[in-house]
Amino acid sequence: MTCQWQTGLLSPEPCGGLALGSCGSCGQSICMIHSSMGPSGTACPQCANMQPGYEQNEETEMAGARGSYYQQYGTSGYFSKNDESSVNPKKREKNDDFET
């Protein structure tokens, strides 16, 4: 399994590093660099940024900034809906057929 976390802001690319676990909130596979520990276990940078009690680092800061651009400028064109759900797990939960 490789890390599914999308790195970057303008030209997102999957990390591709060796995944050692998965995010407890959104389920994507994540490597060591992209996992944070907190009250609800392991989380990806985006989920760690949105949930209280998680230690913030450069990756979570980046995830927070990126999420705010998706929120402000919508998800048209290059930054598609799929990308948005990959950087915005809350939306993914809503769209996830298995959850509903």
Next chain:
Amino acid sequence: MELAQLCPAAQNAALAKSITGEWDYPGFDQLLKELIAFDQTMDARVRRNLRWMVISIILCVIAFITMFILIGEDYLYSGIAAFVGALANMIRCIQLWRKSKKLALPEASLEMVHGLIRLLRQDLDPKAKITATIDLSGLTDKKKQSIKPMQWAYLDPWCSIRLKLRDGYVALVRQTDTFIETTKTKKGARGKTKSKTKWKKQCRVTARIIPPAPVVWGAPPQVDRVWERHKMVTKNDVSVAVLDRWWAFKQPTDAPTKSPAARDIIGMLFRLCAMRPKEAK
């Protein structure tokens, strides 16, 4: 951080008040971090020296008055000596304050550039360099021109950064600041003239996204009708997406130091990047 503690590149940039050339991300990040730390030290020194300058002026006035009181007294020579000492001290304090002010850098500019490259670091082509031409000298007489009596303009095209993204696109950011200084003089009732200076600052940021080869761009970006303009320009047969944005700041007495935040400039690039065709992925 003191000047001597900076790396040679940062020392050169701090003294020349400019950053030029090609940089890899870690080197550029380090350079900006050091310059920001240096500027914080200088700002603290400017504040401290200003305080000492004010104290020295007060002391000088007191010594001057005392000297007059002592006219005809035995201690007159001591009074004169005290005044001369206070005067010399005042001159030295003014010199120190001016010197520290000269070394300070425009922190809003440094922070904008640092914020920009820090958030875009993962998007950069690891094999490419960051090209920067950054003028940190601020308002100099060279940039000053008279518009009409008692009004001056300063044109400061201080920032140009070129970032090559890892998908082959190139992001260009340019910022030009225009300052308008207006002085108004009024004659008071007793014939005294009073002058008041007002400052206006307008910042214009132009963001461009240049594709590696001719592409079919997607829908135009969402723009703020008042402050932003979007256009496409053709350069060397390649159509380039451009977004301009203006900011305005006002301040009495001193030139405004506020500047657009990195956040907003990245937002401009983000919207232009959203116009890229899907297959570029």
